[in-house]
Amino acid sequence: MNRLTNIPAAKILFSDEDRRRILAAVDETLRTGQLTLGPHTKKFEEKFAQFVDVPHAVAVSSGTAALEILLRAYGVAGKEVIVPADTFFATAAAVLHAGGRPRFVDIEPETLGLDPAKLEGAIRRDTRGMILVHIGGWVSRHIDRIRDICRVQNLFLIEDAAHAHGSRAAGGCAGALADAAAFSFYPTKVITSGEGGMITTRDERIALEAQRYRDQGKESFSSNFHTRLGYNWRLSEIHAAIGLVHLGHLSEWIDERIRVARIYDALLARDARFSPLPFPAKGRTNYYKYIVRLANVPPGFDRKAFKKSVKERFGVGLAGEVYEVPCHQQPVFAAYREGKFPVAERFCAQHLCLPIYPDMTQAQATHVVRSLQQVLTQP
């Protein structure tokens, strides 16, 4: 199909050379029979820790597992954990799975993180900590203030960095900005291992706890004593080998995503209907998503119909929103829906994510923008 008229929402890249390297690693893994918690996992952890610039990284089976392990390690059972109203289901679900209760707090509109002004009012006697989510790759511009609030109130701060491999704030890389962080390597993420996740932390105790929890709560790899209520949250060697190859591309792919984003920025600069989330003043986003807030759209604008029309008329796939439905409105969390969340609700209802991937051309990006403009002008 024509490359211009078949632009997917996201693209998962494995070059011939990458596939050769992965197949060689899989072959070696099968030959040695070391299929889990072996040398590829160890190397993946070491390289990831080096990239994030923390002493510890622990590979696990998913981003969800990374969150639940951390929440268990911080002992949230019977306690409250603050989560943003705009996040993925897994952030709040992990709190419940770990025995805690999620308390939703509204976000701020600039970088889509927890609103620090609303945070303090949400802290109760039984609040144990909070999870800050780097939506679309943006680290909250208030992260220092949020960390201060946590320190003063003796609360843990976890980064949900599922979207934020290689994103940065003034203080360093996502994954090194709080007590601990959870990454996801789900296929559509900036880098993938097929399925997988990673915990990063400076805290040796948390790293040791994570190693225990991911391996059925065993005191150590060779021990038969289960001292924690862990689970099988291990990452297989084959997944680790895939992740390692992708990790080698991370810096280069972020540069490419920023290149594409600059093309979009320039094309959208004079169109008041589209308001892209600006590049952070300090640090950087990895542009996991290219987020456009819709402003001054015609009355009765229907986002679903708009996306369908863009796809049918111009072959442009518009990625899933982050998120279409705010987390607190998910039916499964009805019992935890206390409060008001106007910023999250407005953002969820009024934005789009444009296709973005490292090898996207100027012509493709231009086609995307022209398609959006045309469908908006002539529905």
Ligand SMILES: Cc1ncc(COP(=O)(O)O)c(C=O)c1O
């Ligand atoms: C913000 C956020 N947190 C957590 C997760 C869970 O990651 P995983 O799918 O690897 O379990 C995701 C998944 O996409 C996510 O977007």
